[in-house]
Amino acid sequence: MTTEAQHDQPTSRTYFLVLVGLLILLALTVGAAFLKIPGHTWGMIIALTIAFAKALLIALYFMHVKFSHKQVAAFAAAGFVWLGILITLTASDYITRNHPASMNYKGEPRYLQSDYPGR
Amino acid sequence: MSQLTALEHDSYPAEQFEDTQQQSLAATLGMWTFLATEVLFFGVLFTGFYMYRMRWPDAFADGAKDLKWYLGGINTAVLLGSSYFVALAVEAARSGDRRRIVRNLLIAIALGVMFIGIKFTEYGIEYHDHLVPSLNFSSVSPEGQPRATQEQIFMTYYFVMTGFHALHMIVGLCVLAVIAFFARRGKFSAAYHNPVEIAGLYWHFVDLVWVFVFPTLYLLRHP
Numbered sequence: 001m002t003t004e005a006q007h008d009q010p011t012s013r014t015y016f017l018v019l020v021g022l023l024i025l026l027a028l029t030v031g032a033a034f035l036k037i038p039g040h041t042w043g044m045i046i047a048l049t050i051a052f053a054k055a056l057l058i059a060l061y062f063m064h065v066k067f068s069h070k071q072v073a074a075f076a077a078a079g080f081v082w083l084g085i086l087i088t089l090t091a092s093d094y095i096t097r098n099h100p101a102s103m104n105y106k107g108e109p110r111y112l113q114s115d116y117p118g119r
Numbered sequence: 120m121s122q123l124t125a126l127e128h129d130s131y132p133a134e135q136f137e138d139t140q141q142q143s144l145a146a147t148l149g150m151w152t153f154l155a156t157e158v159l160f161f162g163v164l165f166t167g168f169y170m171y172r173m174r175w176p177d178a179f180a181d182g183a184k185d186l187k188w189y190l191g192g193i194n195t196a197v198l199l200g201s202s203y204f205v206a207l208a209v210e211a212a213r214s215g216d217r218r219r220i221v222r223n224l225l226i227a228i229a230l231g232v233m234f235i236g237i238k239f240t241e242y243g244i245e246y247h248d249h250l251v252p253s254l255n256f257s258s259v260s261p262e263g264q265p266r267a268t269q270e271q272i273f274m275t276y277y278f279v280m281t282g283f284h285a286l287h288m289i290v291g292l293c294v295l296a297v298i299a300f301f302a303r304r305g306k307f308s309a310a311y312h313n314p315v316e317i318a319g320l321y322w323h324f325v326d327l328v329w330v331f332v333f334p335t336l337y338l339l340r341h342p
Contacts, residue, residue: 012207019203023196030192033338043341044169047334054330062206062323064316068147075148079155083162087169094170 182273201230215309
């Protein structure tokens with residue numbers, strides 16, 4: 001958007017390569033969904049990592065963040081940073097909610113000092 | 120709105136700006152500010168979805184399996200393609216090639232309409248499969264498999280997320296059509312093409328949201 005950035009604007013070829021990259025990532029994420037991956041969180045992590053990679057390609061190239069003024073990058077990141085805070089704080093409640101102090105993270109009882117009167 | 124004023128009075132830059140670069144940057148920053156509110160709008164839906172998914176992993180995995188993943192996948196490819204042609208239209212606008220703007224925008228619009236068509240076909244299939252909560256959700260699938268009650272939470276999120284996304288698509292298609300109309304009338308040149316860029320940003324953002332919607336709803340098939 002700025003004059004100094006004007007000369008290294010992406011070309012049609014760049015856009016085409018980005019599209020090819022996005023379609024490859026799409027094939028990867030569909031393929032990964034049908035793999036038998038042990039542990040349910042891994043499927044989620046793989047799907048979301050690929051989604052973030054695709055989002056980054058779209059934002060940097062199609063939406064020109066890479067070729068724009070730094071202010072644009074800051075404005076673009078702001079919404080996602082606040083969303084990160086929202087998800088982190090919400091998850092920190094919901095993940096720990098069903099594990100009261102008397103249980104460890106596996107849901108096993110955590111013995112209190114009073115259970116062992118001898119010690 | 121500054122670019123609209125510039126359009127009406129044919130003065131560019133608009134009088135409140137020092138130069139065209141400043142006006143262009145202001146328009147871009149304004150659009151990204153709006154898009155940040157959109158990130159949070161869709162963000163709460165994703166947050167809620169994943170919290171419920173952790174609570175009911177089996178029902179949510181079954182829900183994903185009840186959707187047609189290949190239709191969602193085809194739609195992702197269609198939308199990525201549409202975004203690509205909008206990027207080409209913006210590039211054409213920068214070089215002031217009026218015919219190439221219109222041509223690329225029309226292809227992008229055609230792909231967008233195709234996306235909406237496939238999406239509504241899917242809604243039809245889901246209605247037929249008795250998957251619509253509060254309308255016809257059935258605790259037994261057409262194949263005779265039992266469905267968890269909590270799958271209704273999944274389906275509600277599915278309809279709200281894809282529904283709002285489709286609404287954004289329809290708005291975006293109208294915006295692209297208006298831009299194509301003005302481009303045809305010769306309103307944009309290599310010197311002045313802010314509206315094409317800003318409309319492009321909106322369309323790419325709708326694409327970006329779908330990139331998260333697709334794996335979230337269709338691909339988390341294992342509890």
